[in-house]
Amino acid sequence: MAPPRIFLSHSSQCTPEAGCDCRDYLHALRAHLEDLGCEPVLDSGFLNGGDVWYGKVLTELKKCHGMIILLSPHALDSYYVMVEAIVADAERAATGDAFVVLPVTLPGVRRRQLPDSRWLGKLNLGRFDMADWQKRYGPGKPPAKIARALRPLIERQGSLPYPEVTDFLVDRISDLSDAALEHTAEILGVATFAYARSHSRYAVAQGLLVERPVEHVGDSCAMRRAVKHLLPKVRSRDHRQEIVDLVVPFARVPKEGADQLRLMGKAAGDRVALLESTLKETADMYVRRASEAPDSWLVGKPAPRHDAVDFVEGVIAEVRGCVLDAIGFGMDHDDDTLRRLLARHEAESGPFTIVLYQPPDTELLDRLLLAFPRLLFVFAHEQAAVARRRKGSVRLAGLTPGQEQDMVITHWEFRRLAAAGQ
The missing domain is CATH 3.40.50 (Rossmann fold)
Incomplete structure (x- = not known):
């Protein structure tokens, strides 16, 4: 299985030219995560000049299993670090704490400074279990709490169990408008961000792949309501059929x-x-x-x-x-x-x-x-x-006889719906 992907949220203003050594801590953390068996994800690895920041970053975040927020003096005044932290907190809530959020203070930052931060003050980061990277240890000795916090995540291999299927489904629902995505997400009970369409597609795709057993033939469920809503809005007949053939088995087979x-x-x-x-x-x-x-x-x-x-x-x-x-x-x-x-x-x-x-x-x-x-x-x-x-x-x-019949009926019904139209 792929190693857990850990997003490193940091301020891009932390450079030697700015008079700080925070980059040394960032590079040390990246190496430390690799040693632990994780895949560190930095914005420099996928952002290019001219890219839309929201879409690219939030899509990558959706593919990650956790985030470490490096709280440097520059990060306290970073709007982008704030947005990334908000998304990470939403992922944590949506996954039942499976998505790990770990704030780490760097030298020059004290926890008591957080409430007064221009952008981070309202996030109440103090409610998270935090780690302090003390200056006396330097970049060469990351806090032991980082490894302890990530160990359960490494053991369970993250919170995106079907990456290939999720990516495939994201592509197949790319036709959906923002309004259709938001309504589908609401039906499925997943969190999205109105300004990040790519992120929303990943949230909806994951929601469609959740196992949703029913008790009797004819019982309603969120998957059925969501598919009935989105399927007519997908232009390609082949894509509609592929959505049905993926979603129904994932929702019904134990x-x-x-x-x-x-x-x-x-x-x-x-x-x-x-x-x-x-x-x-x-x-x-x-x-x-x-x-x-x-x-x-x-x-x-x-x-x-x-x-x-x-x-x-x-x-x-x-x-x-x-x-x-x-x-x-x-x-x-x-x-x-x-x-x-x-x-x-x-x-x-x-x-x-x-x-x-x-x-x-x-x-x-x-x-x-x-x-x-x-x-x-x-x-x-x-x-x-x-x-x-x-x-x-x-x-x-x-499956019980009723569950088996409901699964097959649902598949027949949705295949017929998918074949309708152009």
Whole structure:
């Protein structure tokens, strides 16, 4: 996983020419964060001449997991440090304190000066757990409190769990006007900033990807209201379809079940998932959610004939046909070549997943795993969870019948809505 990104808020007026050595502390802090396993983010790394400051900075902040506010004498009079601190505080509140905000006083600043600061005085930074970087230690010895404050964040790997999917969704909702974004954010209960459209798109995208289970078929939820509001306002039909195909699985498939399937996809041994379901679309939703990428894992759905003389041989032939059509492009290959093709596909795009709509059978499983050791098998059936388990198989956390029906109905409904219009 990517290291936590920590934004360093500081005054650009702190330069040797201005008669201070605050830059030395900034560079020392940057190196200290890298040593801790974090990715420090400075405005000099993404701002170019002529860029709109609000949009660029606030978008980067949305991708971060925390902020350290360097309180130098110049920072006390910095409007930009104030705005960054306001955004950081909003992120902290919106994420339930998952976003870390740590003010650090530098030499020349005392905590008692903060209430009298022109820009920072009204922020009440004293309510945060602060660190004091004392001059006697110099830049070479950052306060130990910095490492202590960031340790929980480093352990849980930040508050943006699906960066690729979030970025993809942000692009797909780029058509939305400021008013549409604000109303969608209000429905989802996420904080935005009227003067930072890029930041608002990230807030809305994250809000759309929150898991929102329902109890019964027909129950309302914020995701449904938000999607119904925004979908007609997206110009591209393809983008509308992609939004639906991402948002519904993330909102409805249990994270526990998706995590089980994703970890199984990374396993080296036999990979067999058992999913209790009555609707064929449910397995697709689980795979889509477990992929955690804009492009879902490749899925094959063989349809073996139950009236065949040798059912097991028929299933094996159907599975082989699915694989050859998908990654062999219809050409016949021997077993070694097929294994190499599957290994390469998995390394580049994730595990090739075969969904079988039937309860697992011991003989069938043994034969399938022997013939296709690099496939991920999902047995999706109403009896899958109660069937006799083979060693190494995993029962996925499931949905109640009502939750499963509501998920599929919602997906059908929104796909139809997405197809409407131009």
